Amino acid sequence: MKIIARDLRSIIKGNPFGILERRKNRSSRRRTKSRGPILDIGCGTGTVALYFAARGESVTAIDFVDEAIRQAKEKAKRQNAVAEFFVKDFFTVGEWNRKFANVIDSGLFHIFTDNTERRERYFQVLEQVLEPGGRLYQLTTIQLMPFTQQEFEGLFPKKGWTLESIREFVAEVTPEAAAEHPGFNWNSWFTVLQWNG
Secondary structure (H helix, E strand, O other), rough: OOOOOOHHHHHHOOOOHHHHHHHHHHHHOOOOOOOOOOOOOOOOOHHHHHHHHHHOOEEEEEEOOOOHHHHHHHHHHHOOOOOOOEEOOHHHHHHHHEEEEEEEOOOOHHHHHHHHHHHHHHHHHHHHEEEEEEEEEEEHHHHHHHOHHHHHHOOOOOOOEEEEEEEEOOOOOOHHHHHHOOOOOEEEEEEEEEEOO
């Protein structure tokens, strides 16, 4: 299930993706290079990708579902936003031979949490596409995983990765998602991991 924020600035106080915004603002004040290209994995209809594209970021977004990518491309056209959208299996992105400074996952990781092999492969693929020092920004719905925060943190590899932060919050979702999943608990974790590769 994908969490789709109506307004990413209000998904939590300060916006979890605001971490990226604050890094960019500090960088521009110091005249250092920007945070670099963004890969949105499991992008759905492109809400997060288009949020950053509208702010001038270089964004590539993938999803396994043809219809989701078709809708994302239509939204981009309506918004005059520039972003690349591809129908692609996440486990094949390492074949691209492209590197990203940031990867955003707003609903993909939790489908691998009960499968050790797929979870390990998930991080191997991320290691192939993230630049050294690059970050994974991950939004995960707690109700879909029967883990405590400590157990959840234990799912992340220790070698080569640094867990920078993890916060719990209640995600704001579209009325359509709320209607489709009545009574669903939208408590989520927003996690930032750095690849030290």
